[in-house]
Amino acid sequence: MEWTRETRYRAYADWSAETLLKLQAQAANSQYQLGYHIRPSSGLLNDPNGFSYFNGQWHVFYQSFPFGAAHGLKSWMHLVSDDLVHWKDLGLALAPDTKFDSHGAYSGSALPVDDKLFLMYTGNHRDQDWIRHPFQLGAWMDQAGQITKLDEPLITQPAHTTDHFRDPQVFKHRDLYYVVLGAQDKETKTGKISLFSFKDLKEFTDLGYLEFTEAEMGYMIECPNLIFVDDKPLLVFCPQGLDKDVVAYDNIYPNMYLLGEDVQLNKAKFEAGDNQIQNLDDGFDVYASQAFNTPDGKAYLISWVGLPDVSYPTDEENWASCLSQVKELSLKDGKLIQRPVVSMADLREKGISLQTAEKVNAKQQIIAESGEQYELKLTLDTDQNGTLHLAGNDDLSQSLKLEFSTGKDAYLTVSRADIGAQFATExxxxxxxxxxxxxxxxxxIFIDHSLCEIFVNGGEHVITLRFFAEAGNKQIALTSPTEAALNYRGTFWKLKSI
Amino acid sequence: MEWTRETRYRAYADWSAETLLKLQAQAANSQYQLGYHIRPSSGLLNDPNGFSYFNGQWHVFYQSFPFGAAHGLKSWMHLVSDDLVHWKDLGLALAPDTKFDSHGAYSGSALPVDDKLFLMYTGNHRDQDWIRHPFQLGAWMDQAGQITKLDEPLITQPAHTTDHFRDPQVFKHRDLYYVVLGAQDKETKTGKISLFSFKDLKEFTDLGYLEFTEAEMGYMIECPNLIFVDDKPLLVFCPQGLDKDVVAYDNIYPNMYLLGEDVQLNKAKFEAGDNQIQNLDDGFDVYASQAFNTPDGKAYLISWVGLPDVSYPTDEENWASCLSQVKELSLKDGKLIQRPVVSMADLREKGISLQTAEKVNAKQQIIAESGEQYELKLTLDTDQNGTLHLAGNDDLSQSLKLEFSTGKDAYLTVSRADIGAQFATExxxxxxxxxxxxxxxxxxIFIDHSLCEIFVNGGEHVITLRFFAEAGNKQIALTSPTEAALNYRGTFWKLKSI
Known part of the structure; x- marks a missing residue:
């Protein structure tokens, strides 16, 4: 399939069911397919949307183009969970079927209001000159899952932004409703976060751009989230084209966060104090994370594991990307901590205790046959240098490498240079x-076929990445550059599918 | 959708992906949808096919018409499992895409041979006069799940049968391959089981009809299985139009079994001794069960919970039917025993012990809020009369009723007369x-939303049925016609989804 404008924007009614059934089977049969993460039933998955708690269940939606590994005509797919771990796929929820979302039901959020879930999202309409008109749209989902779209847009493009105006996050703060949106300022062509108040879910007031940094935030900010973590405001956002001198990052586009001391929404002022903008994830593939606060004040975050404008090896299998596991956010000593949710432990099979073994040829084998779904907790003692190999072949010439030093100038380097299919190497x-x-x-460390999520030092860092190892490479081992044995202890669990 | 010949046999390529996505979402969102049983991803599911153990996993396929609750153009959908309980849906496997299966890839079986899985199934072709030509077809599935159909039919319609000639079960016995098929004899128009030897999986020899009873088996036998249970041969089959004086049954078509003393395949002789043909299931909805022997000689069976020519309440939601849980077969005192597989216990949440409670107004409430996925083990003492209510409303005017007597003339009656949507009442x-x-x-007792499976006295009987209760009716209670307290003990577990 060649991805022309015509094929990307072909109506769902003009694709055949036979094609879709074959794409679904192809995705399901992939050796790289995820076992305990949210994955596309076919085609491309991108941003998580509408992450929320409603009607006694957790809800998440994802951006979907069901017909291939391309960013085509987008819809929302819907999943529900009782525990943030086991997700049930309910399928297509928001289709691009009105004049306001004719060219895609793009990203947005959800907020429970009384006995319904309010959805707010960006609908794109392209006119005959292919000029994009972004509309911020609303819909109500009832307890039976029926969704009714509002007839008219809630917000149209303001005079002070370009058509890069999208990704509404609707939230409630001190009994008032607000919306933040990703935006590009019309005059300066720089990335901004637009803030609106939303009185009684009826009357919008443009509060201007949220003031949160002096620095220029590239040419566009996508997917802004404003939530509260242990009562501190937290901004999570994706500045595109950000100068690496402002904040260093490696991926094509970064997913950043900024912890605040206070926020004054009526003044559109986010006070960060001494806090700096930082990478939300230190790996290769996290973008478009979405977070929300539960009624009891907890903060959960889920990420797209995938990046715009990046090709993945599964593109050849006509599917791409997945969502991360849900991460619970908290603060520790003023630092943001991301942790697996408690229910992740329910996936564990019987654990295997690990400890420093006899060394053979400078290699300590930890697990010979890891399988492709596992959790590995490992503590590496101080003053050591070595490499932890995951998904390794016999001689470890192929593996996902975690090189570490726990002495002076301590560091952790994750390398996917020597494992399977290479991609995004630029x-x-x-x-x-x-x-x-x-x-x-x-x-x-959580491994799920082609996904690796590493929580470092209790969640002070998370390193998330896709990798595409050859089938059968399942060794976990430690190697050291010297003959010195490496001291470790830990536990290994195979993990069940969801 | 009106189900005309045209709409039933419309090519998958001529249905739209939009329609399929909506049908999938509608099925997934149904309040009646199953949580821990195999269910159609959309449309109608019927016979289990290709139930087997291959490449370290359990495999089952099901007959699917993905576009509604109708028997239209059939394909095979594929699922795999590590434990016979948690199934992963791999989607479309065998599509009706050759001249030999142009009008449906119908039922069949699977047998592992070396490093491949051999599939044998019935392909129907209809000529321009709509006359059916049944072909017995073959295909090989490799370890990556790729299926390659054989170019030519393995068996064409014999001179001695009508076009009712289908449902091949291929199996190995004493190092030789055989196939049994459901058939209608051309001369007598009666139901038969056709037997073929299949030398080296290449050369077929028609061994004639299997001799297993003197009685007339209606006008057609569907879905024959010949397996071995504790070294005794067992026939499982569906005689359509069977005279109720031969064997009594209540459903539109029965699923029967006959235990044998011996079988001489070269003579096409199944020796039943004193054993009688019996109902495989004593409930309302089991048909087309498929069984097979594992390499270590165990026997497993799985059933379609649904019947030909019967409409179900979910037809209005455009989906229908499910598969039963897997049942392990064994013999006890010469009787066939059907048991849940051991891994079913892995679905259990924390158990709640149950015992005779104080009686209030002749009603003993066992569980007030059962939820919709649970297992209930209950022992009712001897010399008692009463009714066990499942999915009951407050005053028990609505419930699935299990009326029992454990005294003289002991019996168990299951009634779905007073629960939710009524169907097949004729x-x-x-x-x-x-x-x-x-x-x-x-x-x-296993309840899964709209499915009830009751194993009686250690699996001497199984009673399987669909029911369609009103949402919110979740009481389990005992009532007695007298003021006498009913004595019971047991355990209740909520069950997880798969």
């Missing part, structure tokens, strides 16, 4: 984080 | 089995 094949010197290193 | 609203007098009654 953005580098390694990612490095600096670690506190001379401290033991705690790793919680 | 075949009665109750089913009754006789029980041994003055013995305690052991029930293992």
């Amino acid at each position: 953005f580098g094949t390694t990612r490095t984080i600096l670690l506190p010197d001379q401290k033991a290193l705690d790793l919680e | 075949f009665g609203t109750t089913r009754t089995i006789l029980l041994p007098d003055q013995k305690a009654l052991d029930l293992e």
